[in-house]
Every structure is written in structure tokens, then in C-alpha cells.
Amino acid sequence: RAAGTPERGWHGAGAPAMAAAPAPRADGRTITHDDSHAAAAEAFGEGSFSGQLYEYVEDFYYSLGHLFAARPVLSLVPLAVVLTWALGQLGGLTMMTKPSKLWVAQGTPSIWQADFVTERFGAQRHEVMIITTKVPGGDVLFPEALEEAAAVEAQLRSMTFEKDGARATLNDVCSRVQCRSPDASEEETTCLFQSPLKYWRADSYRSDPDLYATVSNLAAKDECGIPILRKTVLGGLQTDGHGRVLSATSLMVAILLEAQPLAQARAFEYGFLDVAARANAKARYVQVSYMAQVSQDEEVARLASADVPLLVGSYVMMIVYVVFALWGGNRTRSHVLLGLTGVALVICSIIVMLGLTVLLDVPFTPVSTQVLPFLLLGIGVDNIFILSNTYISRVRDPRCAALPEAELVGTVLAQVGPTITLTSTATTLAFAVGSLSVMPAVKYFCQQCVLGFAVNLLFQLTVFSVAIAADIRRVRARRLDIVPCATSCVRDDGADDAEASAAAAAAAARARAKAAAGENGATAAPAPLAAQRSSSRAHLPPPPAPTEQEDALARFLSGPYVDWLCRPATQVGVVLGFALLFAFALSHALRVAQGLEIGEVLPKGSYMATFFERFQFYSDIGPPIYLVASSAARGGGACAGTLACAGGGAVAPLDFSDHATQDKLGELVAALELSAWVKPPALDLSLIHI
Numbered sequence: 001r002a003a004g005t006p007e008r009g010w011h012g013a014g015a016p017a018m019a020a021a022p023a024p025r026a027d028g029r030t031i032t033h034d035d036s037h038a039a040a041a042e043a044f045g046e047g048s049f050s051g052q053l054y055e056y057v058e059d060f061y062y063s064l065g066h067l068f069a070a071r072p073v074l075s076l077v078p079l080a081v082v083l084t085w086a087l088g089q090l091g092g093l094t095m096m097t098k099p100s101k102l103w104v105a106q107g108t109p110s111i112w113q114a115d116f117v118t119e120r121f122g123a124q125r126h127e128v129m130i131i132t133t134k135v136p137g138g139d140v141l142f143p144e145a146l147e148e149a150a151a152v153e154a155q156l157r158s159m160t161f162e163k164d165g166a167r168a169t170l171n172d173v174c175s176r177v178q179c180r181s182p183d184a185s186e187e188e189t190t191c192l193f194q195s196p197l198k199y200w201r202a203d204s205y206r207s208d209p210d211l212y213a214t215v216s217n218l219a220a221k222d223e224c225g226i227p228i229l230r231k232t233v234l235g236g237l238q239t240d241g242h243g244r245v246l247s248a249t250s251l252m253v254a255i256l257l258e259a260q261p262l263a264q265a266r267a268f269e270y271g272f273l274d275v276a277a278r279a280n281a282k283a284r285y286v287q288v289s290y291m292a293q294v295s296q297d298e299e300v301a302r303l304a305s306a307d308v309p310l311l312v313g314s315y316v317m318m319i320v321y322v323v324f325a326l327w328g329g330n331r332t333r334s335h336v337l338l339g340l341t342g343v344a345l346v347i348c349s350i351i352v353m354l355g356l357t358v359l360l361d362v363p364f365t366p367v368s369t370q371v372l373p374f375l376l377l378g379i380g381v382d383n384i385f386i387l388s389n390t391y392i393s394r395v396r397d398p399r400c401a402a403l404p405e406a407e408l409v410g411t412v413l414a415q416v417g418p419t420i421t422l423t424s425t426a427t428t429l430a431f432a433v434g435s436l437s438v439m440p441a442v443k444y445f446c447q448q449c450v451l452g453f454a455v456n457l458l459f460q461l462t463v464f465s466v467a468i469a470a471d472i473r474r475v476r477a478r479r480l481d482i483v484p485c486a487t488s489c490v491r492d493d494g495a496d497d498a499e500a501s502a503a504a505a506a507a508a509a510r511a512r513a514k515a516a517a518g519e520n521g522a523t524a525a526p527a528p529l530a531a532q533r534s535s536s537r538a539h540l541p542p543p544p545a546p547t548e549q550e551d552a553l554a555r556f557l558s559g560p561y562v563d564w565l566c567r568p569a570t571q572v573g574v575v576l577g578f579a580l581l582f583a584f585a586l587s588h589a590l591r592v593a594q595g596l597e598i599g600e601v602l603p604k605g606s607y608m609a610t611f612f613e614r615f616q617f618y619s620d621i622g623p624p625i626y627l628v629a630s631s632a633a634r635g636g637g638a639c640a641g642t643l644a645c646a647g648g649g650a651v652a653p654l655d656f657s658d659h660a661t662q663d664k665l666g667e668l669v670a671a672l673e674l675s676a677w678v679k680p681p682a683l684d685l686s687l688i689h690i
Helices: 036-044 049-070 073-092 099-103 109-121 143-158 211-216 262-282 293-306 308-326 336-359 366-395 405-434 440-476 493-519 529-538 552-565 568-589 607-618 659-674
Strands: 124-133 161-163 166-168 176-179 188-191 245-247 250-258 286-291
Touching: 049 073, 049 405, 049 440, 073 336, 073 440, 099 293, 099 440, 124 143, 124 262, 124 293, 124 607, 143 250, 143 262, 143 286, 161 262, 166 262, 211 245, 250 262, 262 286, 262 293, 286 607, 293 366, 293 607, 308 336, 308 366, 336 366, 336 440, 366 405, 366 440, 405 440, 552 568
Parallel strands: none
Antiparallel strands: 124 250, 124 286, 161 166, 176 188
């Protein structure tokens, strides 16, 4: 409450405050407590460092607003140039969708081990189908189910698939192994195609009197003599005490493809997905779950575009809210176009941010597309409303009619510019700290947030100042809000008379000042910009307090609500309540399970989510484990005994005939057979590394 005011003052961003009459300053000039910032400067003390610093900050923002409002070309031309450049950069925007690149820290053992194996053994692609009955958990070992599974396999083996100009058959892209079938005299190659139908030659399952006895044979081999691993082709096995299969709830088909040529491999994979989807839709007895190597990238990419309608809807809702919030009930005194300009600036800041990400080579991720536009819209429009409400509270006051546009914009920016700069800077620094994360998706998202918030703030302090100045000219020229090229014929007599009186008083004051200067025989030099601001503020009467009709919520918050908060019992209750809430939240935060399942990052209703759900439910096997043994000796010296030293340079050939090497490998294999988990440091692997 300012000294001398009969009622409680209302201080808030963008809100007028009740204040005392002008008080004298040390330098002889007078000021008014026309906003909370001026009151704060007085509270700091006129000669104190804090008070002087606050005045310097206000002067800076006043000068900034005055400069861009008086010279719009300084902001509009750079905006057009930067926006044009950013639009040209959008063609180079890349979307990172590979899960291992998004959610696994680069340089970790899992990454360089995978790169090590891929570099030396080549990349391979896996295509998997899980075939189950229509009844969850039902037995799938009956002729009709096997016949529908065989029909799918026949299509995959015989069809030619085409995608983006590349054509491929299974024989063109499959990984092949050499084998000699019992019926052939010479060795031949065949595709690595894991399927439960290999228990039966051709369609002999139709005449098999005991399907369960066939799949119970642990010595069964396929047409090349390769043993059939029962748990890799049958899921949900139920066996008796003698190992005889009693039931199986799923059939699993897996195909191994070569990664090169990539275009042909992808063409086959898209065909594989199409065949599996059609089989699932048409089958009478079974349902098919499927996944190809391309599925993860495609589904994560689809996730990035799944929220486009939601994003568009949110911006439409924000535009509608701006229209209702800034509509003043008068076609000339509403400020809808100003609010829409602010929303347009947020969109421009997003475009410029995208251009900067291309320039700085920051990949775009699905996390960015799902969160960043909403975040920038919320924070950007929040600052726009703060600036707009502060400006509206002044431009609607008839006593501001004498202020030139540039000076009025300068006072608006001096009042709330430091506030929005401080909050935006704090938010930007928080995301700058987040950009230090080792998780790529979080790192890239935070880097893009830093760029977006910085550009957003820059546009608000510069370009939006030009928009405010243009709106001031429109209001004073009595032009319509949405159609500023048209002039209103409706008069607001009260406002017009008040503005005319204020303008006449200002003109009289300027005439008296000019006459006084003429009497002294000298022409006064133009006052510095800061002095102009102080002078304009000194002669501006304090804005009136909001009436009940103008702002009932403001009166409630500054009256009954504040009185209730100031009661000792309320203060104790608030502190105690938040302390208990913090303790409760902290205790539960420690229970949050770490890790990210692939199903949690897939779009709702994705066929891959169904696949992983059924794989976990029906499959009895886990992911494969690859053990790579190589020599510890290197051209430049001895290796330390870990795979990390195999990251670069040539690895010497491993001599498997050496007895010491054989002993070490035997020790490792024995340990793996005896334990489900082996810690490599517990083994003496001085000659080899895994």
C-alpha cells in the first residue's frame, strides 16, 4: 500500500496501481508511483546501488521500446530476412527416429559394442511374426492353424515386393547358409528362415497323426540338417515330466536379411509387413503379430506426426482465447489483431528455431515435435499477454493521449520488460543445464528449447514493440481492430472528450515551455531519451484503481484473498501443507522405476505395441547374446583386455589353435553354462576380450 492512499493498491504485471501524489526526487524532478516497478525503485532507496541499477534497467528497456517503436524498419527488415532464411533451411531438417540413437547415451558400452560387431560381421535385419489363435492362450498346434501359417510363408517365399523403385524377393535379400540336404549330392545355400513348419516336409502336417510327438523330438532337423531349436519357433510350451509337448500357444517365424543393398531390404520388409497385415485381417483361426527392422523407425516417425492435429487444434484454441480476452467491446478499442500478431510471432520464432537447429546440426526428434511447439506457445503467449495488458491499461486511459507512440511503448517496456526477460532467461538457463544430459533425446530437446526461448524473447522485445506502436496509431485514428484500413463512425463521447481535454492540456504545456524558452532567448536542446521518459512519466497522473465492473477478480485477489493469506493461522497451514506435500512427493519419487520400454514410446494402437505385448506373453526366449573373441595383441602395443581398446586400429588375428586361448574360451563357456550372469572382470581374459 503506497503512502497516502486511502485503499489497498493493486500491483501486478500489466495492472495499474493506486498511488500517492507525485513525490519529489533528490534532483528536483517529480515522479509518480504509477506502477509496481517505480514503487520498488523508491523502496530500494534513491541513492542506493539497487535503486540506481533498477533505474538503469528501466532506462535501457524504455530506450529499447522507444527505438523500435520509432524506427520499425530496424526490426521488421531483419525479421523478414531471418524468416526467409529459416524457411530455406527447413529442407535440411533431419528427424532422428532410431531408438538406440534417441534413448542410449553415445559412447556407452552397448553402443560401441554394437558398432564393433556390425563393423566386423556386417549388419543384419530381423523380421518376426508371432502367430496365435483367436482365443488368447489357446493351443495353436492344429492343422488349420498350421495351414494358415503355411499360406503366409508361401507368399513371403514367392512374391516380389517393390518400394521406391527397388524390387526384391526373399532370395535376393535373405542371409544364406551353406548346407547339404539329404536329397542333394552337392552343397547348396538356403535362406535363414526359422519356422515351426520345418518340422514337417512340404505339407505333411496335414497327415501327421501326432503333431505333439513331432515337435517333442529334440533331434529334429530342417531340410539342411540344421537342428531345430524348439523354443525359437514355439512359444508358451507346456511339457510333461519327460519333455513331451502338451501344448503350444504361439508359432514364431523369423527371417534374417542382409542389410545391403538397403533399398532392396527395405522393399522386402514393407512387403513383409503388408503380407502379415493382410493375413491377420483374413485369417479364420489365427491372428498374426509382426515386426520388421524398419518398423521401429517408421512407428517412431509416425509418432512424430501423430500429434499434428492436436498441435493445430491447440493453436486454434489459443487464437480463439486471444480473440475473447482482448476484445474490448468496442470495434476501435479492442486489441484482437495485436494478440494475433503475438501468436504469429511465436510461430515465427519456432520457424527460426528450426532454421538454427539445421545450421547447428541439432537433430529433430519425436520428443521435440510433441512437446516443443506447445511449450513455446504457452510461454510465448504468456509474455504477449503481459505486454498487451500493460499496454491496454495505459492506452485506454484518456490521460495518456498526449504521449507520443514511441514514448508510450517505452514506458510499457520499462514496466514489464525486466520481468519477462528475467523469467525467460531463467527458463532458458534451466534448459541449458538440461542440454548437458547424456541422453540424446533430452539433450537435443533442451538445445532446441534454448534456441526457441531466446528467439521468442528477442521478437517480443523488438518486433512486438512495433506492433504495439501500430496499434496505438490505429486506436487514436479510430480505425477498426480486425480491419484497420476502415474507420469507425461510432463515437465514444466520454473517451473522446477526455482525450481532447488531455491533448489540449498537453499542447498548452508545450506552448508555455516554448514561450519560456523564447523569453530566455535560447532554444532548449532535445532532452536525452531517459529524461524524456522521466518527464513523460512525471506529468502522467496515476492510473485509476480498477473498478468492480472492470476487474472483479483483481479486487478479490488484492482484497479478501490477501487478507486471508496474511492471517497467522493461514500462513502456518500453508507452510505445513506444502511441507507435507513435498515429503509425500519425495517419498514416491524415489520409487519411480527407471528404464524405457519400447512400447511406451510407440503411438497408441501401433501394431508394434501389440507385437511386443504378445512377444512378452507368449515367447519363452529373450534377445540373442553375441560373444566376440579377438586377440588382445595390437599393432601399437598390448590391449588392456577390454573391448574398448578395439575401438580403432587393426586387431591381430586370434590363434584358436593356441592352447592358452582354448583354455580361456573353455573357461568362459563353462562359466556361462553354470551361471545366468557372468561378470567379465571375474574371468582371466588377458589373452582375449569379449
